[in-house]
Structure formats: structure tokens, C-alpha cells
Amino acid sequence: MGTTLTIFLYAAVASMLTSLSGLSVDFKGSPFLLIFLIAAGLFWTFVSYRRTLPPSGIGLRLLLGFLRFTALMVLIFLIFEPTISWHRELSRKPLLAVIIDDSASMKMKDGAGDRQEQLAALLSDPAWADLEENYDLAYFAAGDSLRPLEKLTLDNLKLNAFGSDLAAAWENAFRRTEHDEPAACVLISDGGDNAGRDPVQSAGEVSKPIYTLGIGDTAHVRDARIEHLLSGEIAYRGKPSQITVRVRAQGMENQPARLELLDPEKKIIASSSIKLPSDELQTESTLEFTPDIVGNLPLEVQLKTSANEWSTENNLRSLLLEVRENRIRALMISENPNYESMFFQKTTTQNPDLDLTALTIRKNGGVYDHNLSDLKKAISESDVLILVGFPGRDSPVSILAQLSQAIEKHPLPIWFWLGPRSSTNNIAKLCGELPFRIQRARNRVEADAVPIRYYAELSPDDESLEAPLWWDLPPLQSLPFSIRATAPLQTLIALKDSETGQDLGPALISWESGGRRFSATLGSGFWRWSFMSQGLMGGNELYAGLITKVLRWLVASPQTRPLRLSIDKKLFSSGEKVYFNARVFAGDARPVTSAEVEMTLRGPEGDAKFLLEPDKYGQYAGVFQPEGVGSYTYSGLARLNGDTLGTDSGGFLVEAYNIEKETVSQNRQLLERIAQVSGGVYLPADSLLELADLINAPPRVQSVGWSRRFFLNWDMLGILIALLGLE
Known part of the structure; x- marks a missing residue:
């Protein structure tokens, strides 16, 4: 009895001392x-x-x-x-982050069978019990993003993600569990990686081992595929357009193949013969055609080979072009012939994309070489109006009245070339209130032209090519007055005093009003730019480029619609979701936050309707999952209290190609490299039992306790x- 009591007291004291050891x-x-x-x-x-x-x-x-x-x-x-504190360190099982590839390629079939069945067998392997006995496991599903899983079952996976970003998967998994210090990562994947950064580089930077379990057949397959199509989104009727096709192949080096461009009726409109490249390389070929219709033009490019391939589903790619009318119908009106109007007319007649009609106003109110009735007809048949030095302070009132009436019936975008005798009051009669006022008189001086928003608004792709040309341009001459902005406008080109560098105001401005676009030139001497060629080998002149850029911007639709619908692209792959965004504006351009935006889509599977969800900033969003392959059109209707605020429409194309189909077999080489550089090991899917013995991770040390001040x-x-x- 005494011995038992002694042992009990000793144990109690030892426990108390142990508990107080962290005090x-x-x-x-x-x-x-x-x-x-x-x-x-x-x-x-x-x-x-x-x-x-x-x-x-x-x-x-x-x-x-x-x-x-x-x-x-x-x-x-x-x-x-x-401050009294008590802390104690507890030993816990190591933590493993288990990441399962949730992309659509995990449902494909290959030489080893159905990958989904292999994955199901792996997830139900009894060896997981051994891992759970020695480790705490955090499960994640990874495709184009990472999401946590409560249980390791096939039912918790979707296997439909479009795009695989392996590097982001383990980086985000480690970030989400960084307070628990995971000892390692277990990656279950077929090795498909088609998004994000280089996974091998990322694996070498994480400083934690990644153990890879490969799903799918590791045998080398024979397959060719169209990897990418390069083309602009806009083409012009009657003008040649080019599409660059990039092709990859495996096990088919130097095999002959043929690329064919198909129109909507599956007719071949262009073709090219190629030799397939060796593994890990690519070849490209250019297909050229000339569109003959205006509107959205869905096209397909198919790759035909003579050898048996693993799959031909990746031999067909689609693209959607917007074909516009090639020639811009421009009407130029001037009052007195001068160098600006002469060189403008000479330059535009040499441009096959422009169709210019030039009219010169008589001082008595007539039109040289034309009847007065031709003015109204010319307005109705034009896309844009250019007024060079007109209207002035002494312009015929009758001409102004008829021109104003014609524009009221057929509103046109207008490019004003202001001169020393231009009248802003008369100009306002043609376009409404101007966004500027004449501020003060000044002496005319020579000035250098400096692009400000010229490329950002008109042609961003040309800035790097044309930037050096602005250094050697002939100077312009400022007008005998300056202007002060009274409403929003964009300064495309500014004037700087050639001697002092003083800012002399804008030389070219643009603005939008009443659903139309306007531009105004505030200087003279632009015609001298026609003597400066673009590039060392000559070619298009900078002056001609200025005219074309401004005219194309003017005839484009201004962004003044009450409802503006947008999607991030016009070509989607099978299984990819389409995300819609919209903004609704009142008449004073303020965003409307309480409208109802209804979408109507028409596609191969029929019609569908849904509502876009609003937020407090006047933005609306929604998502649509296409079920078919082909062309889709969409239209939106914004309503508020039963009244229609505005409509908008557009289209997109869904192609059968899916980037996940490029993973025709297990990319064992990539999975092995990931494991090697990170300090892990690659294992086949049926070797899970070996994993518990390979992972050598120290236990986690967790600090617990309290502190009171x-x-x-x-x-x-x-x-x-x-x-x-x-x-």
C-alpha cells in the first residue's frame, strides 16, 4: 500500500513538473x-x-x-x-498535400485503357490506409485552378477542367497549408501541362519533395496535331488574308501531310503541303485566301496525313474572322484649293482601301463641276465626311443649310481640318456643341509634331515600327489661335515649339458625341509628311498611314451604346465555358445598377435564355456552357421598370478541338523530371504501397499554450x- 502511494505521488509530482516546464x-x-x-x-x-x-x-x-x-x-x-506564459511543443504526424489532376484529359482512353478507371482504382487502393496511419493528408483537385476536397473519392472529382497548370497546383497547395508545414506533395496526373509556368522550374524552387503517380499509357504514340492558328480577328472583303498554322507530331518525322482551309460549307478555299516535324519540334505553314462576303466568317483548318494516327480529333481547328467592307467611302469638301486638300486627295486616290469623292465649294454657293443636288446624294452614299478649311467665317449660308440638313438625315463621322479662317460657330452647326473653344490669338510658329494618344487610340501595333519616323518629320505650322477644352477629348498629336520646346497645344484631337465620332486637325503643313517614306526600303508613307488610321477610327462604331456586352474572346474549345460581361448606362453616361439584362443565345443545340447578375458598380456577369460545336449568336436586352434601355449582340464559335486532347499518352518524362528536381520519386499508379516507405518526413512540431499579461x-x-x- 505504501509503495503504491509513493509511486502515485511521484507520478503526480512528475506530471506537475512536466506541465510547468513551459511556464x-x-x-x-x-x-x-x-x-x-x-x-x-x-x-x-x-x-x-x-x-x-x-x-x-x-x-x-x-x-x-x-x-x-x-x-x-x-x-x-x-x-x-x-506576463505569465505557458508553452509546450507537441509532436504530430507529417502533413502531405495530395493533388489530383482534375482536367478533362484524365477521362481519355489510351493504350493502357480508360484513365478514369485507372484513377478510380488508385483512389480505392487500400494502401491509402497505411499513408493515413503515418501522415495527415490534405486533398486537392487541380485543373485550371485548385480546390480542396473533403474525401478522396472519384465522386468528388469533375474531370472536366479546361487547361492544366501543374506548377500553380502545388504552389497554391503549399501556400494554403503553409501554417502546417506540409512535408511533401503527392501529385496524381497524366503529366498533361498546358498552362502557367514551367513545372520543372517550379518544382526545383519549392524546396519540398514532390512524389508523382502517373496515370495513363507510357508507350510512345504516332500522332500529329494542329497546335495553333495565328490570324488577325479582322479581314477585309476582296483583300488577301493570311492564316499561319503551327503543327506538331510524334513518331511521324518527315511524313507528308496536307493543310486545308475550309469555308462554312466545307469547301476547300486554300491548301498547303508540308512535311511533319520530328518529336518536340514544330513546323508552320501559311494559308492565304480572299474573303468575298462581309460579316462573321467561321473557318476550319484540317490536317490530313497518310499514316495511321492515334487520334484525328486534334487535326481540326476553327477560327472566326470578322470581314469588313474593304473600301471606305469618303467625301471631302473644301472651299478653296490648297496644299492640304490637294495632297489629301492625291494620297487617298492611291490607296485601294479608300474611295474618295472631292467637292469644292464656290463663293457664290455652288459646287465646282457638280450640281448642288449632288451634295445631298454624296452625303447619303458616304461613310465619312472630311471638311478641309470649311466651313469658314464667310462660307455660303445656303451651302451650310443644305449640308446641315443632309447630315441630319444621314449622320456621318466628320474630320475637320481647321484653317486660319475656320469658324467654330459654323462647325458646331454640323456636329453639335464642340468640346473646345478658341482661347486667344497668337503668332503662327513652326512646331514639331509629337504623338500623344495617337497610337493608343488608332493603331497600337504600329507604334514600335513608326516611332523613329517622328524624329525627322518636317515641322508643322501652328494656327493663329489656341484652344481650351470644355468637354472630354483625346489629344492624339501635340505641337511643340521647334526652338523653345514650348507646348503649343494639340495638332490632332478626337471625341465622341451623339453616337458619332469626330476628329479635328489644328495645324497646317501635314502635306509635307507625304515626302517621308516609312522604313529604310520605302513602302507606305507616314502621311498616308495617318489618313488611313484616322478614317478607319472614324467609321468604327463609337462606344456610346446604353448596353455593352463583351466576351473575352470569340473562339472557344469544346467544353469551355463562355463568360459574359455587360455594362448598362443611362443617357448621361452614368452606370445603371438596377437594370435587368436578359441574354438570348442561339446555337447548334437550340435557343437558351438567362439573366446576367448585377453588382453595385453597374457591371453584370454570367456564364454559359455550350453543349454543341459550331457558330453561336447572342443578343442582350437591358430593361428597367418595363422600359427598354438598350440592346447589343454578337457571336462566337465553339470548335471541337480541346487542348486537353493533346495529352495523348502519359507524359512520364515530365513527371519523372518534376520528381527528380524536387527530391521526390516517380511511381506508376499501381505502386502506391511503395510510397509510404519512400517518404521520409520528420514529424511536425506544434506549439500550444497560452499567455496572460x-x-x-x-x-x-x-x-x-x-x-x-x-x-
């Missing part, structure tokens, strides 16, 4: 001062109660002394704000008052 007390200030104050408090208490009047018994004096000393200690400790708050103040009161 610590910290103070603010000097510890020597604390000891001195404690000793002083003890001495003062002893002196105070060594003798009392009237005399008291030893027991009462000891009690009073204890209360006094305790109150002093509480006060001293609170002054030094002690004492200072003069209400509870401590209450204890101090209670002690003094008892005394």
Missing part, C-alpha cells in the same frame, strides 16, 4: 529594481506590524502583515506588468482595493 514569467523594467522593491515592501510590512497600538496578538499581526504585503506585491507587480485594469484594481479593505 515562464516576464517583467518590464529592471529585475534588480523589482527585487529591491519586493525587499523594501517586506521590510516596511515587518516594521509596520512588529508592534501595534493597541497591542495585538501575534496571529492578528501576521494576518494583517500578510494582507499588507500581498497588496504591495500586487501593486509592484502591476507596475512592472508581468497583467496590468492595472478593473479586475486587478478590484483585488488591490479588496486587500486594502480587508486590512
